[in-house]
Structure formats: C-alpha cells, structure tokens
Amino acid sequence: LAKTTQPISMDSYEGQEVNITCSHNNIATNDYITWYQQFPSQGPRFIIQGYKTKVTNEVASLFIPADRKSSTLSLPRVSLSDTAVYYCLVGDYQGGKLIFGQGTELSVKP
C-alpha cells in the first residue's frame, strides 16, 4: 500500500489560496488519489479525486504531476469554515482497503 505523507498543520488567512501537498512515493499504477475533509465531531467528507494531471470541482482543485509521486490540494479563497483536517488517501481502483494518514490540520484565521 502506498504510504502518504502530509504536513501536520498549516495556517492561513481568510481569502488566501491554500495548497496542501501530499507525498506518495510508492503509488501503484492502479491507485487513485482522494482527499477528504473532516470537521470536529463529524466523519470525513469527500472533497475530490483524481488519477493524473488536474481535476477541478466546485470546491477545490487537485494537481497531480506526471510521476504521480505527490499531489496538491488547492483551496481557493479559504474562509473560516474551511478550518478542518484534510486527509490524502491513495487507493487501488480495483478494490482494497483505504488508509487514512495523520492528515493536515488547516487553521484559517480572520
């Protein structure tokens, strides 16, 4: 299984763009990259998923370089409500256990 490494914490201010990078050096060909957001006392919530290049949805963008050994979650113009823990997961598209790492605790300040 591909192990993921993320910064433990990050600070930002409202209105800024936040980029959280995840390393997954031993990612396998069948693996997809998925990011989740978790607020205190709630279960994780899906943000975005990708395999390569760039994926964008209404809340975030995901950048994946050609070698796929890392990925970057980009949150545009964060607000206080984006304060949460963000997890990067790497999982086999054919099935398999999905492992959460320690996550990145993002704190957005006024």
Place this chain on the structure above:
Amino acid sequence: GAGVSQSPRYKVTKRGQDVALRCDPISGHVSLYWYRQALGQGPEFLTYFNYEAQQDKSGLPNDRFSAERPEGSISTLTIQRTEQRDSAMYRCASSRTAGGQGGELFFGEGSRLTVL
C-alpha cells in the same frame, strides 16, 4: 436510506462486556468499511466488505473484534470482552463502487464507545 446510519451513537459499557455496533449503509452501496478513530488521530482502518464478503480484516486489532455483513447490507462490528483501550469513535462508511475508483466514502455519524 439517505445516509449512512450508525447505532448506537453512544455506548457506555463496563470492561468485560460485549458490544455490538451497527451500520446501515446507503442503499445499494457495494462496499462497507469500518474505521476506529481516536481523538486527534486519523481514522484507523479495521475491515471492509464488498457485498457480503469480508475482503480484508487485517486492521482488526485482535480476535476480540469481528464484523459481519450477512446479506450485503447492514453490518455489525462486535467487540467481545471489552477493554478500556477499546474506547474510541467507531466509524462506518459505504461506497457505491468496490475499491478506490469513484470510491467516494460516505461516513456515518459514528458510534462513540466508552469502556469503564
């Protein structure tokens, strides 16, 4: 149902008692996952099912923990002879597809277990 439902939401039990935690996934979802989460930590994988088949139980801490999903829908996580170290939030998640692709996990509210 509209979302993943877990019960009980809170369970307080005495050491040595058995507990059963229930998960009702989103209707039609193929995969069902169990995680355990300690305060300040990421969810820890326990086991997962595709339909009724338990695909991986490598995350179950010891043989006091077991899980089943007999009809490919509702799942029960059972902890026998509970110990204080079993105290945690137990989270269930389901996925429309099997595995990582499109494998958006939908989590329930969790069951908080406290072992006295």
